[in-house]
């Protein structure tokens with residue numbers, strides 16, 4: 001059983017994209033997965049709905065939950081599914097704080113720009129506070145939507161800056177900005193299911209998947 005949170009205070013960093021791809025890859029391994037969409041924008045729910053309408057198998061269950069009762073709700077649901085993946089909206093919300101108390105691991109996607117990295121100070125604090133209630137919580141930053149241009153040094157720069165945050169680790173996998181993510185999401189698919197496959201998107205998503213779930 002695992003409870004994974006994809007969260008962060010910054011909007012548009014790829015949280016929902018990571019949440020739904022990880023969920024689909026997990027379901028494709030035969031796991032019974034639940035996505036909990038805590039964002040009123042409901043992008044994860046739309047993705048699951050598209051998937052259902054297109055009759056894509058395996059099905060990925062998705063429910064919406066709001067409010068501060070979320071942590072109790074998540075713990076209860078975690079008994080009924082093998083994996084729970086929570087997609088939290090891009091702001092400091094009761095849902096984000098509440099989910100941090102229930103999760104085992106949180107992954108915080110950020111785009112490798114200075115402005116995004118600055119928002120991590122607050123995430124570092126939120127994680128520290130949550131660890132007071134949830135001592136086993138571990139937090140990783142995932143560099144997301146990075147440039148595919150090899151001459152851009154932003155990933156290396158972001159790595160260097162991340163050393164400053166006491167409660168945040170850095171994931172090895174880097175997710176780059178690729179059309180394949182947008183196209184797959186639109187059709188309720190993961191980059192593993194999309195045809196034609198983008199091998200680079202697939203590689204990096206599988207690398208992240210491996211890091212998140214190991215061989216559990």
Ligand SMILES: Nc1ncnc2c1ncn2[C@@H]1O[C@H](COP(=O)(O)OP(=O)(O)OP(=O)(O)O)[C@@H](O)[C@H]1O
Pocket residue numbers: 010011012013014015016017018039041043088089090091144145146175176177178179181182185
């Ligand atoms: N790696 C990527 N490559 C290309 N496009 C991406 C990537 N990740 C996300 N996107 C696109 O960027 C937009 C925002 O992504 P997404 O909805 O996953 O972000 P989010 O962090 O969940 O946003 P919000 O804070 O609004 O919930 C979407 O149009 C999505 O398709």
Ligand SMILES: [Mg+2]
Pocket residue numbers: 015016017039043087088089090
């Ligand atoms: Mg989102």
